[in-house]
Amino acid sequence: MTEHSEPLVLDVDTGIDDALALLYACAHDEAQILGVSTVVGNVSLAAATRNTRAVLAVAGRADIPVWPGAATAMSIAVRDASEIHGKTGLGHAVLPEPDEPEVGLHAADSIIAAARSHSGRLILCATGPLTNIALAVMREPELPRLVKRFVIMGGAYSDSGNVTPSAEFNIWHDPEAARI
Template sequence: MTMTTALILDCDTGIDDALAIFYGAHHGADFRLCTVTHGNVPVERGARNTLTLLDAVGLHHVPVHQGAARPFAQELHTAEYVHGDDGLGNSELPESNRHISGSLAAAEIVAQARLHPGELVLVAIGPLTNIGMALLLEPKLAQLIKRVVVMGGAVGIQGNISPAAEANVWHDPEAAQLVVDAEWDVLFVGLEITLSTVLTPAGLARIENSTDPRAQLAWKIMAHYLDFHEKTMGVRTAVLHDPLAMALALEPELGRYKLVNAYVELGQGPSRGALVGDLRATRPAPVDPRAKGVIRIVESIDAEAFHEKFLEALGA
């Protein structure tokens, strides 16, 4: 019997969020609900996309709750240049006819954590505004959540939206700092490891040539993403940022980890939004994953196993 993981997915559904939903649906994610934030697209568009993708993988029962429309302390920025005007690669998918659930995202995260203390894994693959708001609403949230997996940060390497910052953290640094400071077991799956998930030409060919409806849908969504990476990286490929976070939430044994003391740069200079981890060998490593300001980062992954599981989730 397949083991399942009860989780809340907080997302900003663009292309790699969609691929993470495909991954989770096939590999044991028990989606209790999805909450949506601003990020890749405006929050209303992201909520509709999330419903559409859940329906596409047969998860018609999973509710979607709309959340923050903008960051705490800066203007809204979106990334249609990466994900297409509709957030799904301009694929013009038929939209779900389901309704967005009435309660707001942060309140619903708190409500579910209270109903199921110690049971839920919180997977955040967009900006962290909803999670920050939930922490403000419920001071005991960190004790109620089993563990947290965030796709975010670029510890020790250059960023992708600025020289120092990764996009999800940069989109709301103040919220990200709340997440770092919360006394819970939080894993940041950052660019320092997600950039090792680049799909090979052979992997892309398996998706393109598959007759499985999941692969055909994914290929339609991915075309715009491949175009973007070809322009920016010089190679027609896709980086599986969000699917890796989902994979490590479901199967932590795919990676090796280390604890670091960390903070988010909140100044108004060019390093704003950088997730800074103390990597100095001369400083003792933290030992308590639930201490304030301590996060996990990923040292290495079994990339071959991850890629195979990703392709399997698409039927490729």
């Protein structure tokens, strides 16, 4: 980290793509990772949380809090992406079992707390379905004003989706959350 580090919360459903995003963020000097929230998506919530802890440990950042969140989508039955990311969510990668630290607040509450304590400076980056973010906005309607920048991996504009001709996985997985 540098004196210009920006506070960052990542919201992930750790499959292969999220693992790479976590590794990149951990290696970036200007990212002050406050925590990582996990959500069902590519894999179950338990697998996403385990994968996140394992990737952070491999990156030498097991100190970063991991906040489990939504185990189900808001509006539809859970559909995973195991055909893309494999049974564990990390393809053929075999990572050591991570420690299982005590779980504190729900991801939505942790996101709200981070936004309040870094009001106007927090970057919130979602690389999974938007369920945790939607729950946080429902609990704290001022959240969008507390966050400096909200970055998502989702949607398709000039190209087709990766699930259907018009749907990208993270939006398709929980369209109700994306609407919020």
